[in-house]
Structures are given as structure tokens and as C-alpha cells.
Amino acid sequence: MPDVHRTALAEDSAEVEVLTANIDKLDGLRKKIQGSLNRLETNGKNMEDAIRPVYGNTSGLQTMNGNIDHVIDAIDRIFEPVEGARREERIVKAGPRQVGLPDYIASLERATRSLAELKNSNFQCNQQAMSEIETWLKGGTMQMEDIFRDTLREDARPVEPLHFITKQLPFPKIPQEKVTLLQTINTHIMDSVAQTSTQGKREYPSVKIYTDVRGEYIAISLRNLASASVSTARKTSPDTLYRRGTSGIGTYANCLAGLYVSEYENVYIIFPRDEWIRVFTTTCNSSFSEFNKTLRELNNHIKSNIITDCYLAFEIIEVIQKVSVDLERTTGSAMKVQLSDALKPIRDTAKAAVTMLLEDTRSRAQSLAVLPSDASTIPLTAEVMRRLQSLAGFLEPLTSVMRALGDGGWSASSSSAASSNKAFDVGADGPSLFAHYASDMLDALVGSLEGKAKQMKSRGVAGIFIANNVAVIDRGIRTSELASLLSGLAPKVEMWRKKSVQAYVDAWKECSILLFDVQYTNRAPRPPSTAATVDSAAMIKSMSSRDRDGVKEKFRQFNTSFDDLVSKHKQLKMEREVRSMVQTEITRLIEPMYGRFWDRYHEVDKGKGKHVKYDKQTLTSILQSLG
Structure with a gap:
């Protein structure tokens, strides 16, 4: 293996060893940190458990302190009205005349409010204070009562009411400034009584x-x-x-x-x-x-x-x-x-009076013992008219009473059931009710007088008697405020008048009958009865002596009857209207009949006046004098 590769591998191996060594160190550090965190958490919990009671006690103390402050404030507020009332006590006891009425009233008002607050607090500790405040507050109120009374008496001197009525002046009132003062005083007195009174109904x-x-x-x-x-x-x-x-x-x-x-x-x-x-x-x-x-x-x-x-x-x-x-x-x-x-x-x-007036009219008319021989009116008739005139002057209150009685309920003879059905008719027409009542009263009067008049010496005198009383009735209506109220009675009054006048005129008919002329169809033609001139001399000349004697007898009988009627007529007392009406009716009855008879037969005594006592002009003059 080349040396270069071995060298590179040795370097990589050395770096890995270094990294591994670092990782081991980091892992150890991590464990230390985790251990520290675990210890910190445990210490934190211990700390929280230790602090929590202390924090709770602190909050409770803070709340208690706040409550104590509130209680102190409440106590201050409870005693504040007492203190305020005691500050007013000096002013109230000094009296309004010393401190001045406005300040005195203001002080009473503040004291009254303080007493109301004490009563609302309902604390037993305030009872003594409330009792004291009520005592001197009552004393202050009594002083206000004295001022209230004195102020009223200043304007309570009796007055002469006629002065204000006759001069159409308003009756005096308490002056405005005093009324305002009295109102203010009364308000405080009532407020004080409301606070100090224990009664349910306050006086x-x-x-x-x-x-x-x-x-x-x-x-x-x-x-x-x-x-x-x-x-x-x-x-x-x-x-x-x-x-x-x-x-x-x-x-x-x-x-x-x-x-x-x-x-x-x-x-x-x-x-x-x-x-x-x-x-x-x-x-x-x-x-x-x-x-x-x-x-x-x-x-x-x-x-x-x-x-x-x-x-x-x-x-x-x-x-x-x-x-x-x-x-x-x-x-x-x-x-x-x-x-x-x-x-x-x-x-x-x-x-009761409405009925009694009606019954009194009837009973007094029926109880007349003697009627006037001259046919003059009786005082009762004029009195009845004065009654009606007086009643008409009180039409509104009278008709209110009549409405309560009901139409016709004023008659004592009316059945209670019938009158009660009509009673309390608030819609009844007042003038009509009065007219019905007046009609009933006049019916009672005239009807009773007609019954009594039958006892008079002649029907003619009775007629004048009734006519005179009817004239008084008619005049009493026409010349007063009854005219408008009793206009509907005019036909009834006219009927009474005509009936009574006719009864008197009937006596004169007997006189006029004597002037009737008897015509015989088998004799000479009847002289014209028109306005054409009649030749009385020719008429008399054509008659037999028996017929002429008959005419003379008619003139004699007429003269006797006429003179007697005229004499009796002048002895009678007649109201002006009656005399005029009677004279008109008698003239209408006698004058044309006599004129016709006279035109035909006045020459029966050749102008000597032995049988023909009156010429037409003289008779007319006498008839006119009857009025």
C-alpha cells in the first residue's frame, strides 16, 4: 500500500479518535447538565412549597387591613349624622329670632336629615342620640309653630263682607310673601313630624x-x-x-x-x-x-x-x-x-209647597161663604196671579223641583205610581212644566169659582163675576213675564171669557126678543128690512088698532126691561176689559134690533114719547154709556 494512502488513513483515523473523544466529553457534559436541571427543579419545588404559605398570609393581611379601613370609614359615617346634628343643636336652641329665620329653617332641615339618616342606620348605639335630637328638634318645631301662628294672625282680622260684594272686589287673601313663608314653615313642620312621630296617622x-x-x-x-x-x-x-x-x-x-x-x-x-x-x-x-x-x-x-x-x-x-x-x-x-x-x-x-199652593187655591175658592153681590172680583184671584208671577221669577229652581215631582206630580190627587214614573225627568222642559202647573192652578181656581157662582141670584151676575175674575187672570198674564210662559193658555182664557160674557148677554136677549116683529103672510106686504127708508106713519096707518096696541105693548115692555137691565148693569162692578166687551156684545144685540123696530113703528104714538121712550140716537147713547 502506498505510503500516501497509509498516511491519509492514519490522519482520518486520528480525526475519528478525536471526534469520538469529543462526543464522549459532550455526553458527559450533557449528563452533568441534566443532573443540574433535575436538582434545580427539585429545589424550585421545595422553594415554592416554602413560599406559598407566606404569600397566602400576606394577602390575607392585606384584605384584613382593607376591611379594617372600611369599618373605620363606616363607623365614621355612622357617627357623622350625630356630629352634624350636634352642630345644629346650638342653632336650633338659640331660636329663629336670634339666628334669623332662613338660617334657623336651614339648620332644622339639616338636623331633620341627620335624624332620618340615624333612623335608617338602625344601630342600637344611636338610640340615645336620636332621642336627644328628637327632643330639641320638637322644641325647634314648636318655635316654628309659634311663628306660623303669629304670621297667620297678622292677616286674620275679620272683614266686612258686604264691602267686597257691593263693590265687586275679590275677597282678601294672605299676602304672597307671607304665603311663601308659611309654605316653607309648613314643609319643615311636616318633615319634622314625619321623623319624630311614631303614630301611623300623623297629625x-x-x-x-x-x-x-x-x-x-x-x-x-x-x-x-x-x-x-x-x-x-x-x-x-x-x-x-x-x-x-x-x-x-x-x-x-x-x-x-x-x-x-x-x-x-x-x-x-x-x-x-x-x-x-x-x-x-x-x-x-x-x-x-x-x-x-x-x-x-x-x-x-x-x-x-x-x-x-x-x-x-x-x-x-x-x-x-x-x-x-x-x-x-x-x-x-x-x-x-x-x-x-x-x-x-x-x-x-x-x-211640599208646590202641592200646597195648588190645594190652597182650590180649597179657598171652594170655601167662599159669600160671593160679592155686585159681581166684583175676589182678592183670591189677584193673589193667585201674584203667586204665579212670583213663581215665574224663580223658574229655574222651581222647575228643578217640578222635575223631581214629575209632570202632574204636584197634584195631591195624582196617583203615586203615575207621578213616580214621571219623576226625575232631567230632560223635561222647564217652561212647559211651569205652564202645566199654572194651567192646573187656574183650572182649580176658575172651576171652583164657577161652582160657587151657581149660588148667585142670577146667571147674568154669575157670568160677570166669572168674567171679572178671568179678566184679572188675563191681565196678570199679559202684563208680566207670564206672557211668554203661558202663551199657550190664551185659548183657554178666551173660552172662559166668552162663556162668562155670553151668560150675561143672554139676559139681554129676553129684552131683544120683545123687538121681534110678527108678520102675517095674508096681509099687506112686509115693509123692506133693508137700508131703504121706511114710512113709519104709513106702516102704522095700515095696521089694525089691535096690531097698533100690540106694538105699543112691545115698546112698553122693552122700555121696562131695558131700563131695568141698564139699572142693574150700572150696579155691577166690572173690570175695564169686561165692561168694554159686554157693552160691545149688548150693543151688537140690541142696537140693530131696536133701530129696525123703531124705523117701522116709532109713529105709533105720533112723537109724544108716551110709548116710544127712546129714539135711535138716545138708545145708542145709552148703550155707549154701558161701557
Whole structure:
């Protein structure tokens, strides 16, 4: 083998030996490193096991420290209201007049909030502090109550209500700046009571103070009107019909409403919404009790004089209904129920009066013992018309009562079942109801008078008697506001008038019958009955002596009957309308008949006037004098 190859192989062998030696060294080093890693891992685990408890203890200590800080903060917060309240105690005990009302109120407000926080904390350790705070807070509240009362009294001097009514001025209210002050004080009083009261239903002293002070103010202001309403209703003449406005009840009610409206405007500013109605009605209790008492006294007076004074009942109904509407518009329904309850007895009396007026008319007409011999009217008729005129002046309250009775329910003879079916017809037409009632009353009057008139000495006198009373009825309708309400009764009135006048004129027919001419068809032709001139002398000359004697007898009988009727006519008392109507009817009956008879036969006594007492002109003059 060449030396070169052996040399190369020896070099490669030497390099392999070197590499092998290095690998052995690397393997040994690897093992050492692995051993070191194993030892390090084992030491790390040992270290972790040793450190873990120490770390846990450290975290627990940190959490505990945080909790301790929170507890300390909570304790500070618990005692902070106590400290805050104690800072306010000095101000509260000093009083509002020393520290000034705004600062005093602010201090009370802060103290009240502190007390609320203490109560919410519910810690037993705060009970003593809360008790102390409540004690001096109540004292502070009482001082606020004194200021509240004093402020109210400054504007609680009684007023003269008539001054405001007559001059159409609004009733006085508490000045705005004082209202604002009272509102602020009341708010703090209520807040304080809410914190210090242990009762379920809280009674606020500011409410009682307000209702006492303002209630007395209203009651005293209205006291004179209450007594005047009763005294003015009493009459010196028991038969006089009550006239609208005679009693002062209208003024009294309007003043009451005016004061109530003004008071409500005070209340809704000073007090919270949920207290408005209670405070307002309680404030009005005293004055309204007096008003209710006055209504009871007036109702007793009306019931004792119901025929003449029932119109006062309708006036009271009208006034209170208006007052109720006015108050409801401003104060809501706060007084509506009270007013309705107070009015109920008056309404019951008014219902009874509607029936009693009708029955009184009928019974008084039927109980007339003696009728006037001169056929003049009786006072009852004029009184009935005054009643209807007075009722018409209270149409709205009257018809409200009639609606409750039902159409026709005012008649004592109407069946209760029939009237109840018609009662409470709120849609019934008021004027129509009144017209039906007036018709019933006039029917009762005229019907009763016609029955009594049958006892009079003659049918003619009875006719004038009825005609006179009907004339008073007609005049009472035409010359008053009844004209528009009772226009539908015109045919009935006209029927009564014609019937009664005809009864009187019938007596004159007997006189006119004497002027009838008997014609004989087998004798001379009948003289013309037209406007053509009749030759009376020729007529008489053509008659037999017997016929002429018959004509003379007719003239004599006519003269006697006519003179008697004229004499009796002039003895009768007649209303102007009746006398005119009767004169027209008598003239229409007698004048043409006599003129025709006279034209034919006046020459029967050749102008001596022995039988023919009246010429046509004289007779016409006498007939005209009858009017």
C-alpha cells in the first residue's frame, strides 16, 4: 500500500479518535447538565412549597387591613349624622329670632336629615342620640309653630263682607310673601313630624293652627250676615208674599262663597296636594255649620208660612245651586256634598209647597161663604196671579223641583205610581212644566169659582163675576213675564171669557126678543128690512088698532126691561176689559134690533114719547154709556 494512502488513513483515523473523544466529553457534559436541571427543579419545588404559605398570609393581611379601613370609614359615617346634628343643636336652641329665620329653617332641615339618616342606620348605639335630637328638634318645631301662628294672625282680622260684594272686589287673601313663608314653615313642620312621630296617622300641628285661625276668621266675618238672613226674612204683615231679595240669604251665601274661594287659594299654595281638601274643609267647618244652622232656621220659618214664604225656599235653592257651581269651578267638589246635604230640607219644603199652593187655591175658592153681590172680583184671584208671577221669577229652581215631582206630580190627587214614573225627568222642559202647573192652578181656581157662582141670584151676575175674575187672570198674564210662559193658555182664557160674557148677554136677549116683529103672510106686504127708508106713519096707518096696541105693548115692555137691565148693569162692578166687551156684545144685540123696530113703528104714538121712550140716537147713547 502506498505510503500516501497509509498516511491519509492514519490522519482520518486520528480525526475519528478525536471526534469520538469529543462526543464522549459532550455526553458527559450533557449528563452533568441534566443532573443540574433535575436538582434545580427539585429545589424550585421545595422553594415554592416554602413560599406559598407566606404569600397566602400576606394577602390575607392585606384584605384584613382593607376591611379594617372600611369599618373605620363606616363607623365614621355612622357617627357623622350625630356630629352634624350636634352642630345644629346650638342653632336650633338659640331660636329663629336670634339666628334669623332662613338660617334657623336651614339648620332644622339639616338636623331633620341627620335624624332620618340615624333612623335608617338602625344601630342600637344611636338610640340615645336620636332621642336627644328628637327632643330639641320638637322644641325647634314648636318655635316654628309659634311663628306660623303669629304670621297667620297678622292677616286674620275679620272683614266686612258686604264691602267686597257691593263693590265687586275679590275677597282678601294672605299676602304672597307671607304665603311663601308659611309654605316653607309648613314643609319643615311636616318633615319634622314625619321623623319624630311614631303614630301611623300623623297629625300635623300646622294644619290645626291654620284651620283654627283661618276658620275663626271666616266664621266671625260671616256672623252678622247669618243673623241678618233670618231677621230680614221675618215679616210685619203675615199675609204679604215674600219678595225676591227680602232676606239676606243671597248676600250671605255669596259672601260665604267669596271667602271660601280666597281661602282655597291660600291652602293650595301652603299645603301639599294630598292635604288640600282636608285642610280646606276643616277650615270651613265652623262657618259652614253656622250657615247650615241658618238654613234650618229659614226652613222652619218657611214651613210655618209656607203659602206666603215658599218663594224664599226657591230663592235659597237658586242661590245655593249657583254658589255650588262657583265653588266647584274653583275648589273642585270639596263642598258639593255638604251644600247638597244642607239644601235637602229646603228642597223637600219646596216640593211640599208646590202641592200646597195648588190645594190652597182650590180649597179657598171652594170655601167662599159669600160671593160679592155686585159681581166684583175676589182678592183670591189677584193673589193667585201674584203667586204665579212670583213663581215665574224663580223658574229655574222651581222647575228643578217640578222635575223631581214629575209632570202632574204636584197634584195631591195624582196617583203615586203615575207621578213616580214621571219623576226625575232631567230632560223635561222647564217652561212647559211651569205652564202645566199654572194651567192646573187656574183650572182649580176658575172651576171652583164657577161652582160657587151657581149660588148667585142670577146667571147674568154669575157670568160677570166669572168674567171679572178671568179678566184679572188675563191681565196678570199679559202684563208680566207670564206672557211668554203661558202663551199657550190664551185659548183657554178666551173660552172662559166668552162663556162668562155670553151668560150675561143672554139676559139681554129676553129684552131683544120683545123687538121681534110678527108678520102675517095674508096681509099687506112686509115693509123692506133693508137700508131703504121706511114710512113709519104709513106702516102704522095700515095696521089694525089691535096690531097698533100690540106694538105699543112691545115698546112698553122693552122700555121696562131695558131700563131695568141698564139699572142693574150700572150696579155691577166690572173690570175695564169686561165692561168694554159686554157693552160691545149688548150693543151688537140690541142696537140693530131696536133701530129696525123703531124705523117701522116709532109713529105709533105720533112723537109724544108716551110709548116710544127712546129714539135711535138716545138708545145708542145709552148703550155707549154701558161701557
